[in-house]
Amino acid sequence: MKRAALAAATLLCSCVVSPSLADAVAARLAETVVEAQVEEGVLKGYMLLPGDRSGQPVAVIIPGSGPTDHDGNNPLGIKAGYLKMLAEELAEKEIGSIRIDKRGMFASTTGFPDANDVRMTDYAGDAIAWLKVAREKAGTDCAWLVGHSEGGLVALIAAQMAGPDLCGVVLVSAPGRPLGEILREQFTGNPANRPVLPQLLEATRTLERGEKVDVASLPGIVRPLFPESIQGFLIDLLSYKPAELIAKLRVPVLIVQGDNDLQVRVVDAKNLSQAQPSAQLKIFPGMNHVLKETPKDNLIANFAAYGDAEMPLAAGLSDEIAGFIAGRR
Incomplete structure (x- = not known):
């Protein structure tokens, strides 16, 4: 009991900061709205750049399928805020990011009257445009693509034609098989x-x-x-073979997958890894599709995490991604 009380007291002390320090931390992680100009219109993103030093690593975070916004939320019931949480945790580890709204959705509607009139190559072209914005804002030679779920497939397609603007790719809960399968x-x-x-x-x-x-x-x-x-x-989406795409890459790749994911399976991550042996693979026990750690074989808890913005990300996830990016600067 005494040890527990001491630990609690230590934790409490570490969380109490002066107003000036709290303001400094908040200012350091202040989010700004940025734009990417593409042929059809203007895309909007939300940037977190830690510190004021030029040349720090930066990533473009690409959301998954359907009407999923830059935070990872979806009007169909997903309110987990997992992409915003990931960006904030990466910023604390000196990795900057831009989270994006897809063309025709949310803040990225200017010039895009129909969000459904789109193909995967459009999303990939947008990702490349964001790479240029990210590296210019961060003062770096290249930027990273971090794709979640369908966003991982977008990242793989974009990586085929991104050129020197691309440092590498991080695939998070990304499909490793054709979507029809x-x-x-x-x-x-x-x-x-x-x-x-x-x-x-x-x-x-x-x-x-x-x-x-x-x-x-x-x-x-x-x-x-x-x-x-x-x-x-959908016809366009189902035509892609992720394993063939990743096999062509000659940039650093990290594959991250949870073993409690109901939408994308460990077999997908392993397929990607087998197709690109130089890629680094990390499986997180208990992590579900919205990157939260939930009990195995408990569907109620798994689905509940989709609507829980207070639930933290799976332990070690941001450490793994930040370490991979920082180690390949």
């Missing part, structure tokens, strides 16, 4: 899909063939998954 696994693994599983699988195969799905022919419960407005994007 992952979709089939997700559909088949959910018992609730059993009554409509044939239609789900056939719709996926149709898109993989490069053909559009007749939405009217689908059961009502399935139609929201394959709306006409995004089928062009």
Whole structure:
């Protein structure tokens, strides 16, 4: 008991800072809005650059699929704020970042009237534009791409044509198999899909063939998954093979994956690692898709983390990423 009391007292003392020191820390991590100009319009991002020294490492953090914003949140129910938390933790470790809103979404709507009128090469081109902004703002020769989930695939595509602006790539919970294979696994693994599983699988195969799905022919419960407005994007998305893309890279790569991820599996990370043996691979026990550590085989806790902005990131995650980036300056 005495040891516990002493530890608690020590912890309390370490957290009490003078107002001037607290203000200094806040100013050091002040977030600023930055822009990237592309042919069609203006993209917005949110920059955290620690300190005032030029030449510190900086990364562009690319969000995942759907209407996911620069913080990692999504109006469909994801409120975990995991990308903002990652950026803040990286800043504390002297790694700067720019978190971005994808074209046509949130703050990046100027010049993009239809967010669904997009292809993966558009996102990749935007990522390259952000690389230039990041290295100029940070005063560095190159910048990093950190892609989460579908953002990892964007990073892999962008890396094929980024040139010297790119220092390297960090893939976080990124697919390592064609998306059609992952979709089939997700559909088949959910018992609730059993009554409509044939239609789900056939719709996926149709898109993989490069053909559009007749939405009217689908059961009502399935139609929201394959709306006409995004089928062009889905056809494009399903055409990519992540393992083939990573095999072509000649820049440093870190692959980070949680073993409690319900959307992207450890097998994806291992596929990527096998395709690019020079890449560094780190598996985090208990980490789920929103980068929070949750108990294994507890779906309720896993899904609850998607809406919990107070829950910390998985222990060691930002240390791993920051260490990798800093070690390859």
